Amino acid sequence: MxxxxxxxxxxxxxxxxxxxxxxxxxxxxxxxxxxxxxxxxxxxxxxxxxxxxxxxxxxxxxxxxxxxxxxxxxxxxxxxxxxxxxxxxxxxxxxxxxxxxxxxxxxxxxxxxxxxxxxxxxxxxxxxxxxxxxxxxxxxxxxxxxxxxxxxxxxxxxxxxLKPKDYEKDGKMLAEKVKNHIPVIYASKCNSSLAYGWKIKFNETGKIPAFYNVFPELNHNEMNGFDVKNANKALCNKFYFIFLKDKEDDPRILKRMEVLEKLYEQRGLRIEKLELGEGNVWRKIFSSLVLADWTAYYTALEYGLESEQVSMVEEFKKLIL
Amino acid sequence: MxxxxxxxxxxxxxxxxxxxxxxxxxxxxxxxxxxxxxxxxxxxxxxxxxxxxxxxxxxxxxxxxxxxxxxxxxxxxxxxxxxxxxxxxxxxxxxxxxxxxxxxxxxxxxxxxxxxxxxxxxxxxxxxxxxxxxxxxxxxxxxxxxxxxxxxxxxxxxxxxLKPKDYEKDGKMLAEKVKNHIPVIYASKCNSSLAYGWKIKFNETGKIPAFYNVFPELNHNEMNGFDVKNANKALCNKFYFIFLKDKEDDPRILKRMEVLEKLYEQRGLRIEKLELGEGNVWRKIFSSLVLADWTAYYTALEYGLESEQVSMVEEFKKLIL
Known part of the structure; x- marks a missing residue:
């Protein structure tokens, strides 16, 4: 890997x-x-x-x-x-x-x-x-x-x-921060496939649960599940939110992200804001995916798990025959 | 509510x-x-x-x-x-x-x-x-x-x-089981909107984190995040999987559900299988949503949280103006 x-x-x-x-x-x-x-x-x-x-x-x-x-x-x-x-x-x-x-x-x-x-x-x-x-x-x-x-x-x-090694250190640091938490990746609807890419890399390479969602839909439902009170704190505190921020997103979406970051932080939730690259759209896409790759790779290492193989998929495929 | x-x-x-x-x-x-x-x-x-x-x-x-x-x-x-x-x-x-x-x-x-x-x-x-x-x-x-x-x-x-009261007891029991866990609702791609309905009711009525996903896509990524080992057990054990099973689903999808239930159970994960009603499609849909309503309602009660209002949405709306 x-x-x-x-x-x-x-x-x-x-x-x-x-x-x-x-x-x-x-x-x-x-x-x-x-x-x-x-x-x-x-x-x-x-x-x-x-x-x-x-x-x-x-x-x-x-x-x-x-x-x-x-x-x-x-x-x-x-x-x-x-x-x-x-x-x-x-x-x-x-x-x-x-x-x-x-x-x-x-x-x-x-x-x-x-x-x-x-x-x-x-x-x-x-x-x-x-x-x-x-x-x-x-x-x-x-x-x-x-x-x-x-x-x-x-x-x-x-x-x-594009030099993948340039992103390794950031990925390693992010993996250390996210350790012992469940990543939830948020992006604009336009960038939903990037967020989904992060999610599946955490699942398949990192071997940990991870989810994603997009603005503005998540403002109408998902975020209510993170309105932290004493009673649900033990559930909410298990998560780590990664916001994929894109200067080319609709300003109304960027405003929504900013406000939600604040509301989550006020509630003691852990968040990481990642600015996507500007200019060349392919650099923006591939550099974010490379960062996701490193983060997921070092996540597996943090847990002492194997990053390359997806043995559960192989086991599953045999059983559905 | x-x-x-x-x-x-x-x-x-x-x-x-x-x-x-x-x-x-x-x-x-x-x-x-x-x-x-x-x-x-x-x-x-x-x-x-x-x-x-x-x-x-x-x-x-x-x-x-x-x-x-x-x-x-x-x-x-x-x-x-x-x-x-x-x-x-x-x-x-x-x-x-x-x-x-x-x-x-x-x-x-x-x-x-x-x-x-x-x-x-x-x-x-x-x-x-x-x-x-x-x-x-x-x-x-x-x-x-x-x-x-x-x-x-x-x-x-x-x-x-259709008598909503008929589903109250089951919803209450399910809420008790799911307590202290994060629900993840699984359905066939055909029934994805039902699974999404369950998810948002847990978020908005129950005021807890909840997620959903669909077969067969989740077999290619998400389930790898639940390949429980000692290292990731503390993360995986926080979840409770609700499988929405529909006899009208493609038999290959039903087989996939069966196999995944087994693999998750072998890994010590908690799962609940819910059979959707047969025959009338509207009864199937609405009875499942009513059960979701009761489950989410009693989830809020279990945590001592208010089930009706979504105060975080109201707070959010004021801040984005």
Whole structure:
């Protein structure tokens, strides 16, 4: 895991190639099917371009839409391993209905299905890292499928200028602070996929419970659960709030964050404010994810737990067969 | 709060009426704007009919779509109080762009805006209850706007046959079990709005932290945070998992639930399995929400906290002005 984080920037020079490109059918919208880390990139793309016509699907099969609506979309099946049950099921559903498809994977059954069926695909390099660590590769593969050559160029430049080691110390310090607490990551709705990325890295790499939520919705319900009184103090005090603050967020959202920080602090809750980078949107996204990686990595170390493997997922997969 | 729960079934005989109906423009899809309890009903409608063409928007303004895509939708503004900042902002945005609209509210500024602008609206009866308690009224108002008279009839029948008191004892017992723990509610993706309803009732009525997640996504990340070892036991043991089980869920999802229950139990985690009602979908939905209401109500009592008011929201609203 240490090497995967330290070398994250190398992913950013990756040059994805589309096989069976002659069969790639351009559509006005995408339905992106995938689970966990394999379906995190689409939400990151929406931070870059909020009006992207993307539906993110994390389930078996496909959305229960009319045939007309589905036919108007490109179905993108994304599974890092290529052996994700839900995503393979979606491939078969799309195949039966003869819908336009594309596949992103390092191999496995999904890639075999793409090859057998002459479906356009991008074969990700299999460097032995975990899906949640491969977000540079994943983002670039999606941009390639979408024909966004300009953005691919911009990301290439970060391969040199983004230095993961620069974030290691901050991640280590944050892990020490959060130790013995349950992280809850807050962001604007626009940055919800970043907050979700932090959450799943704490779960999978750090091996601890963690949650996330977004402004302004959480102001209408979740925060009431943290209105600390003597009676609920023992529950509330177990949490550590990480606010992902973005100067490009709507000023009304930034005001909400400021006020909530104050209200939580007045109630004795622990909070950390992280300013996201300004300027280049890809630097903002990837630097925050690298910081999340280090924080989760050092969290596992703090607890003496293994950071790379997700043995419970492996155990689970065998039992559902 | 006690009376609001006990009398919940009376909401189900409510006969909504559309004012300015002559201005109601039928569209193939809805964008439903609202926050917290005022925007919970649309997700419940999707349990009844998963292929409803609905976009749920919980933010200021409107989705950042092309004018063509937006013009093809009916924008429904839902705010129980009528004074929700985000929803009023969305009304103004929709008005400026001359988009077809409808309003659902008990009053406040939003209802005034609807009247001033001859926008179709449904005025909910203001019985002094909280938005999260008014889901019977809210669901019926949405169905009325959608012209679903048949479903309105079916819900009418429940006004007599659904007896909230029948669920009180179970809710009280569950609150006693969950005491001193943080509830995490799990459901299938199809039933995610039910799980979310449970979560926000624990937050707002029970005044304690609570979270939710859905299958199959949580199998790919969240559950790894509950792979209990000596080192993280103190964090994991604070949680109490409530599984909402639905015989109508995909058998593969039911299998996943079963396996995870076993894995969590083997790790010493506390879980409660709740079977959702069969047959009538509205009974399934409303009976589960009533049970959530009682559980959250008795949770507040267990902690000696007030269940009705959300004083932190009121404090917050003043500070963001």
């Amino acid at each position: 240490y090497e995967a984080i330290k070398n994250f920037n190398k992913q950013l020079s990756y040059q994805p190639e589309i096989e069976n490109q002659e069969n790639l059918i351009k559509k006005s919208g995408l339905v992106i099917v995938g689970m966990g880390g394999s379906n995190l990139a689409p939400g990151l793309l929406q931070i870059w371009k909020p009006n992207l016509n993307i539906t993110i699907w994390r389930d078996y099969g496909l959305p229960d839409w009319t045939p007309e609506k589905l036919k108007d979309k490109l179905i993108v099946l994304s599974s890092y391993s290529g052996n994700t049950e839900e995503t393979i099921d979606a491939f078969k559903t799309a195949r039966e209905r003869n819908l336009p498809m594309a596949v992103i994977s390092t191999g496995g059954k999904l890639l075999s299905l793409a090859i057998e069926n002459s479906v356009p695909y991008i074969k990700l390099p299999d460097t032995g890292i975990q899906p949640r660590s491969a977000l540079g590769l994943s983002v670039k593969a999606f941009l390639k499928l979408m024909g966004e050559e300009g953005e691919l160029e911009k990301i290439n430049e970060l391969a040199e200028s | 006690y009376e609001a729960i006990k009398n919940f079934n009376k909401q189900l005989s409510y006969q909504p009426e559309i004012e300015n109906q002559e201005n109601l423009i039928k569209k193939s899809g809805l964008v439903i704007v609202g926050m917290g309890g005022s925007n919970l009903a649309p997700g419940l409608l999707q349990i009844w009919k998963p292929n409803l063409n609905i976009t749920i928007w919980r933010d200021y303004g409107l989705p950042d779509w092309t004018p063509e895509k937006l013009k093809d939708k009916l924008i429904v503004l839902s705010s129980y109080s009528g004074n929700t900042e985000e929803t009023i902002d969305a009304f103004k945005t929709a008005r400026e762009r001359n988009l077809p609209m409808a309003v659902i509210s008990t009053g406040g500024k939003l209802l005034s805006l609807a009247i001033e602008n001859s926008v179709p609206y449904i005025k909910l009866p203001d019985t002094g209850i909280q938005p999260r308690s008014a889901l019977g009224l809210s669901v019926k108002a949405f169905l009325k706007l959608m012209g679903e008279e048949g479903e309105l009839e079916k819900i009418n029948e429940l006004a007599e046959s």
